[in-house]
Amino acid sequence: MFTINYEDRIKKRRTFAIISHPDAGKTTVTEKMLFLGKVIHTTGTVKSKGSSKYAKSDWMEIERRRGISVTTSVMQFSYKNYIINLLDTPGHEDFSEDTYRILTAVDFCIMIIDAAKGVEERTKKLIEVTRLRKTPIITFINKLDRYSKNSISLLDEIESDLNIKCIPINWPIGSGTSFYGIYSLKDKKIYKYLKKKKNKQNHDILFNYPKILNLFSLKKIYEENYAEEIYEELQLIENVYDKYDSIEFLKSISTPVFFGTALGNFGIDYMLDYVVKYAPSPNSRKTNVRIVDPKESFVTGFIFKIQANMDLRHRDRVAFMRVVSGTFFKGMKLKNVRTGKIFVLSDAVYFIAGERRIVNVAYPGDVIGIHNHGTINIGDTFTEGENFSFIEIPLFAPEIFKKILLKNPLKKKQLVKGLIELSEEGTIQVFKKIDNNTIFLGAIGLLQFEVVLDRLKIEYKVDIVYNDINISLIRWIKCKSKKKLKDFMNKYSQYLALDFKKNLVYIATSSANLKITSDLYKKYISFSSTINF
Numbered sequence: 001m002f003t004i005n006y007e008d009r010i011k012k013r014r015t016f017a018i019i020s021h022p023d024a025g026k027t028t029v030t031e032k033m034l035f036l037g038k039v040i041h042t043t044g045t046v047k048s049k050g051s052s053k054y055a056k057s058d059w060m061e062i063e064r065r066r067g068i069s070v071t072t073s074v075m076q077f078s079y080k081n082y083i084i085n086l087l088d089t090p091g092h093e094d095f096s097e098d099t100y101r102i103l104t105a106v107d108f109c110i111m112i113i114d115a116a117k118g119v120e121e122r123t124k125k126l127i128e129v130t131r132l133r134k135t136p137i138i139t140f141i142n143k144l145d146r147y148s149k150n151s152i153s154l155l156d157e158i159e160s161d162l163n164i165k166c167i168p169i170n171w172p173i174g175s176g177t178s179f180y181g182i183y184s185l186k187d188k189k190i191y192k193y194l195k196k197k198k199n200k201q202n203h204d205i206l207f208n209y210p211k212i213l214n215l216f217s218l219k220k221i222y223e224e225n226y227a228e229e230i231y232e233e234l235q236l237i238e239n240v241y242d243k244y245d246s247i248e249f250l251k252s253i254s255t256p257v258f259f260g261t262a263l264g265n266f267g268i269d270y271m272l273d274y275v276v277k278y279a280p281s282p283n284s285r286k287t288n289v290r291i292v293d294p295k296e297s298f299v300t301g302f303i304f305k306i307q308a309n310m311d312l313r314h315r316d317r318v319a320f321m322r323v324v325s326g327t328f329f330k331g332m333k334l335k336n337v338r339t340g341k342i343f344v345l346s347d348a349v350y351f352i353a354g355e356r357r358i359v360n361v362a363y364p365g366d367v368i369g370i371h372n373h374g375t376i377n378i379g380d381t382f383t384e385g386e387n388f389s390f391i392e393i394p395l396f397a398p399e400i401f402k403k404i405l406l407k408n409p410l411k412k413k414q415l416v417k418g419l420i421e422l423s424e425e426g427t428i429q430v431f432k433k434i435d436n437n438t439i440f441l442g443a444i445g446l447l448q449f450e451v452v453l454d455r456l457k458i459e460y461k462v463d464i465v466y467n468d469i470n471i472s473l474i475r476w477i478k479c480k481s482k483k484k485l486k487d488f489m490n491k492y493s494q495y496l497a498l499d500f501k502k503n504l505v506y507i508a509t510s511s512a513n514l515k516i517t518s519d520l521y522k523k524y525i526s527f528s529s530t531i532n533f
């Protein structure tokens with residue numbers, strides 16, 4: 001019988017997330033990928049979300065329209081004999097710290113840019129996060145069927161705003177109503193965009209010139225002047241941009257760039273073919289003791305996300321673990337290194353073809369969901385016995401802050417318990433000012449505050465209200481000299497707080513304020529925007 005060996009299983013896996021600014025087309029690209037992976041069998045138009053209220057998760061939106069169950073954080077499907085693990089990064093209202101942390105659990109990201117808008121705010125932030133681990137980035141420039149910015153300017157913008165070198169793998173011919181197709185720099189073929197084909201990949205390969213692009217044939221399609229213009233541009237592109245270099249891509253120095261239109265079902269398969277061929281398979285991860293290679297036979301993994309309240313009555317929580325090494329089998333015993341507790345994992349779940357299924361076997365790069373009742377935290381490491389912890393699962397400095405007020409002062413104990421548990425779970429960050437004990441919360445997305453309000457009420461029977469607080473940033477502080485730290489603490493006590501793990505943070509009322517203070521003390525004190533969980 002034909003069996004696939006363990007190393008091949010790893011080589012044939014791709015674990016990634018799609019990142020973009022809202023409305024650039026993440027949901028549509030995801031949908032087309034699910035279509036290519038045969039998870040869904042037709043593709044439709046993502047409805048305009050302008051006026052109507054839409055579902056909170058992008059995948060819930062697909063679920064709603066498709067009637068399939070993908071209320072999950074990860075979706076697994078196969079494409080050309082490869083197993084794809086696509087991790088969802090909430091893009092809209094439920095954007096949160098989780099979104100940042102998901103990016104630490106992938107091996108590379110696909111960044112979607114709206115061709116008319118270029119690099120937008122959310123993309124900048126997400127790319128900043130991927131920099132922490134030097135995560136490789138593949139770029140897809142979407143919506144070429146509409147008016148688009150000049151392609152060279154778009155790549156200039158990506159290069160300067162995101163500080164990454166662009167290597168076009170294909171190049172658009174025209175845009176908007178005169179979007180003709182893409183020219184593949186690699187195989188020198190022109191893929192013609194066919195507008196009318198529904199539920200099929202929307203292209204025909206038009207020309208195939210083994211050596212060089214041919215002006216004569218372009219003239220058959222376009223008027224003479226326009227054909228010459230296109231011909232010149234394509235020749236220029238061949239010479240202007242560097243050739244693809246896999247090492248630069250893997251180090252995130254350069255990003256391969258693809259063009260297309262997700263809505264027009266055009267260009268996604270081209271990119272996915274590249275993903276399976278060139279994007280990295282599950283990689284090794286650092287622990288506080290040593291580096292763990294995916295090829296090692298013992299099972300290890302780390303928790304990067306906890307989804308709470310899946311079933312309110314049972315306080316059901318699913319902790320999402322990325323398998324780093326080994327072959328996981330149903331019923332396996334794994335140790336939570338932080339608590340020493342052994343878990344018998346007979347009901348771990350994963351998500352395939354839109355359904356939740358019990359995991360019988362999982363390999364490095366796969367993500368499995370572990371049911372628990374609050375005994376697993378974000379950042380926890382699971383092993384078959386070894387005592388080490390994966391690092392690089394960070395807390396990110398929050399960007400929005402609120403003061404918390406208790407409606408009934410007698411409930412203080414419950415409030416503290418609730419806040420500790422919620423912060424351990426990664427739902428919110430809790431801080432206490434050192435001068436006057438004011439408690440304030442910090443988050444990346446506003447929805448996190450709503451979730452805390454609801455969960456404190458339902459699970460801990462505590463009513464709170466939020467007040468605004470004049471904080472714009474926090475930074476974790478580290479100082480080697482005890483004396484200098486003491487001086488600093490005396491001088492800035494009103495700008496200092498402790499997080500829920502008693503790490504010291506500096507509170508800034510503006511980025512200018514942070515700059516002044518950090519410039520003043522940069523010799524002795526580091527001001528960090530992340531800390532290990």
Ligand code: GDP
Binds near residue numbers: 091
């Ligand atoms: P998300 O917010 O990033 O998930 O974006 P969506 O996938 O929901 O897309 C936002 C809007 O752009 C929707 O109305 C889509 O139909 C539309 N859209 C997505 N891709 C394309 C495209 O290639 N061309 C055009 N014209 N519209 C697109």
